[in-house]
Amino acid sequence: AQSVTQLGSHVSVSEGALVLLRCNYSSSVPPYLFWYVQYPNQGLQLLLKYTSAATLVKGINGFEAEFKKSETSFHLTKPSAHMSDAAEYFCAVSLNQGGKLIFGQGTELSVKP
């Protein structure tokens, strides 16, 4: 069975600092992995996705993630945090890009001035 674990339900960084949100997955077959962002009272917006091509994936708003099969990880990073990055971030896995998504528990990112 597939599952996703996000380490840390809340992460706080200073503006301009590195953002690192952790995601580990378990899957019996090569997965497709996604990061979504959710702003308060809004829907989920796709940040980036891994689909078995390049292991380093670049997304919108300066975010990127690296797929590491040996570590079963897909951590999300951004070199310099901006106040507008404050939101809830969800890692998700799917056996294929069209199938249902299994979400992690979410990580709330706070950015301090």
Added chain:
Amino acid sequence: AAGVIQSPRHLIKEKRETATLKCYPIPRHDTVYWYQQGPGQDPQFLISFYEKMQSDKGSIPDRFSAQQFSDYHSELNMSSLELGDSALYFCASSHDPPRLAGVGQFFGPGTRLTVL
């Protein structure tokens, strides 16, 4: 660019009432997914449709039913509402069949259902 449309955006119902949530996918997207997100929770998959047929089913209560129509819009019908049904209900669409590779799912803004 056109996005997924959900209506209504907010809905307040009493216990034991019924509710109908509607989802209009992005044009030319023929796969629709429904998710439920409880307060402080991650989204949970309910059900999906491809080409007007149910393609997968998750943790959807028997009190709920859904369908996809000929114009690809979908409706989630909820009966005998309970307090625990209060949640944000998301619809997502994809132009990929559920078992083929593609570009992923695009989410609507959600319908916030409050059951009193």
